[in-house]
Amino acid sequence: MPRAPDPHEPDIVASLERAGELCEDLTPVVYDRLFSEQPEMEVLFWRDQNHQIRGEMLTRVLQAILDFVGERLYSRTLIQSEVVVHEGYDVPPDVFRTFFATVRDSVREVCGDDWRPEWEAAWATTLVDLDWYVTHPDQAMTPA
Structure with missing residues (x-):
């Protein structure tokens, strides 16, 4: 059975589209903010000299957000999996x-x-x- 449309999808999409019109690349904006708010995270990006890892991660996050407010084909399990994966990176x-x-x-x-x-x-x-899936990474506990 198809999922009912998320009433917030048009507003999330509109905000991202407007940001995309105003800023060619959100990556430095997002990661400057992240490192300002969570300075201990910057050291984990020591290999990312050309910022490609940051850009790829942000792309995946934006895709997950769009899927989450959209069809929700994969975003819930992706988020839960990434919580566990990132623990392995000391996040x-x-x-x-x-x-x-x-x-x-x-x-x-x-x-x-x-x-x-x-x-x-x-x-x-x-x-x-979204926070529910971050705080409940055990997929066996996720409602169908």
Whole structure:
């Protein structure tokens, strides 16, 4: 049975599209914010001299967010799996869980005065929903 459309999908998509129009590459904005808020994470990127790893990670996160508010074909299990994978990289789950909000805050920053209250509301609800999967990485416990 197809999943009912997420009422927040249009606002999440619109905010990301507007940010994309205003900023050619969100990667430095997101990671500057991340390292400012979580300075202990920067050392984990010591191999990423050309920032390609950061860009690839952000691309996967944005794709996961779009899938999460869209068809939800894979995002729930991807998020749960990545929590476990990132623990292996010494990224604690409580730090991992902040990344989605870091993305939202970066998108809001880039959008500036174009940021809309409905986007804020959509992101707030989506972040709460995403957080469940971050804090419950055991896929056996996930409702069908």
